[in-house]
Amino acid sequence: MREFIEKMRAAGRLTEVSSPCSTEYEAPKRAAATDDLVLFEDLDGMRGVMNLVATRSALALALDIREESLVSMLAGCRFDGEVAVDGKVTTGHPDLSRIPIMKHYPLDAGRYLTSAIVFSRYGGVQNGSIHRMQMLDKTHLAARLVEGRHTYNLHKAALADGENLPVAITIGTHPAVTFASCTRVPEGKELAYAAELRGGMLPVRECSNGVLVPDAEIVLEGYIGAETAEEGPFVDITGTYDPIRIQPVITITGMQMKRDPIYHGILPGGAEHKMLMGAPYEPKIYTAVSGVTGVKNVVLTSGGCGYLHAVVQIKKRTQGDAKNAIMAAFAAHTSLKHVVVVDEDIDPTSLTEVEYAIATRVRGDEDLMVITGVRGSSLDPCRLADGTNVKVGVDATMVMGREDEFVRARWD
Template sequence: MQNFREALEILEQKGLLLSIKEPRSVMYEIARELKAEDGKRAILFEKPLLSDGNPSPIRVAGGICSNIRFILEVLGLNTRKELRELLRKAINNPILPVESERAPVKEIGLEEFDLRRDLPILKHYSGEPGPYITTGIVIVEDETGKFSASYHRMTPISRNRLVLRAVEGRKLHRLITKAEREGRELNVAVAIGVGMNILIAGATPAEDRDKLGIAGAISGSPVELTDCETVEAKMPGNAEIVLEGKILPRIRELEGPFYEILGKDVVRKQPVLEVSKIWRRKDAIYQALLPGGKEHEILMGLPVEALLEESVSKVAEVKNLCMTPAGGMWVEVAISIKKERDEQPMLVALNAIVAHKSLKRIIIVDEDVDVENYEELMKAVVQRADPSRDYKVIADILGSSLDHSNIRFLTVKGEKVPIEYPRSKIIIDATIKGPKELFERPEIPPSGRKSEE
């Protein structure tokens, strides 16, 4: 599945897409509707209004990944486990992209534009400094010919410039740093509104692989690329919208605050993208994503599950695995295993940490616990784990920058100053260690009445 609008059509056929034909403003109104339907239905806004009140020629759609069922329906899968298996195969057996002259995205090209006037960029919350593009996938070809494709939030700071968040240490940040050392700009394409294959691949933290190759393997056919015209870069030919441009060397502007899955992210100086051309389909659909909503959580956490399963399967037979809602699908994982020995859960947890360093809490349970049912999971934690023996805390270890629980006020010269302490992790072994019969669940047998002859 390589087309954004095909995904919308599938959701519509399944009764999972709401079409709103009345005008809705990009200033909070569209975000309010997305919040109301978060996880229930995707929404297509037929008549968006720009911030100046004028109608936008570009429709807006959001929430297509706000429920795991939506993703499974679009990909033709039945279970979360099937999705993990598909993604693991795609990571290990990519189908590399190909060049194609077919490019619906090039139906309209703009070299004279104003980002806020020509795109229906949403302002979601009152605490944001401005409107944010939240589904922009930045595509860069590295020096080895592999394509990096990753999500980066970005907000306009002028007619043709955006400041974008590039997390330190991740691939785009490394590519920016390398280009700056060499005294050059980094040419990029930013795709908005792509098929489910690229949406999932772009969120997959397999930075040593060709991300568009992963996308091709998810759909079973190569991603078709076409050339940008103002910079040396490639773009997906069937995207809805593409911004082509360059990340400027050694130029930084303030970015944030921004509402993340675990709270409010801070203000930082971040790289600047200068857009040189906007491409779009004639009837383009702009993809929106509600920051801090279910779609945000799912796109961050769901692809991580495949990498976790790959890692922990080296030391145990994994029955199921789930990034949890309490952890925003990012900092907590629950793993059910077929336990063979009492030391095994700790090995499973350590392998999970190696695969995903942002984990804060790792819960290991027996195979009879449904990890996708959070109430059932918590019952296992309370009833099967003894805190003094089965909770293991690892102090002073790298965690997620989105987790603010390590920040404390310290009084300095009579004033309270927020101090960021080193982070920690906790491993909870909620497997049964004693007699299993003590944890048996009652079963009601069939009727004891004798059948009438």
């Protein structure tokens, strides 16, 4: 992570805060005011960073991929990097109060870890994923484990065998590792994907409970047992509050920190949260759409919470391609709510361009696909009680054979 921070400094995209800054509201407010990487020299006595990859250009820089090629390059990944065990993790007495864990908004239930990756291992399979974790006391966290996801399933399997689930939690990893942990990959391939993104090889260390972890500023070792606690309310991707739930408790048994560690916090509902939620789905949508038509780019928009709205840029081959692209996008990312398909001459990263395409190329009676009674995102506050919602696809492409009527005046 430190290497990347210096790359952002060299690129002139780092804001340094040298004066003391509180972990309660003040640091989150500073992060919300900019998309620059913010480096705090005194975050309640420790160094900290926010907005590590809050923009598409920052993510491209972190992965050493040209921004315009980001989605297509990621779509070609094979999750086959080499993971090499290089030593052990030695932990000491845990004390979460030594870490500048933030309280982000006034109605939050408490202080939350937001960037921490939970690595869990059971039955010879290891998973890595980010979970929001509410600090309960110096050695306990309440973790939101989404039902049906890999950590949830491993925990369920461990409990069924009468065992606890071993975990190791990392805070402050290279963005490639964080990105890999946010991506739906083949089972157990998060570290291999991170290795691929880092050039082909990733050194890891083994914790005393057998869990492997990459380089990190802070490592917490522990387990998830049968104990539960109330978790929430907490702000999620839409900027609205997720409800209180009964969730599993993580017991921390060991802790290791680098000398002068840098804590990484992600602002809930902020730019980095949206980037890490949405960008991993763009290659998946790209691949799905490539099966039905020529695809050029996919963008999950910031205004759509980085998760609910997609703009898909295609090269039409037949008149029905845009609608096929809409269906493919919805199938690839089931939380999508609205999809707009545009032509090659429309920049999908520009909302002005996308709105122009809707204004000049859409007929409401022909170019809208409305799908009712389908399951969408559980984070969408307008979902019905049974979890269903309405999805809308917009074909904002030119009618084939009439392209001359849509030629735009240009000087280039």
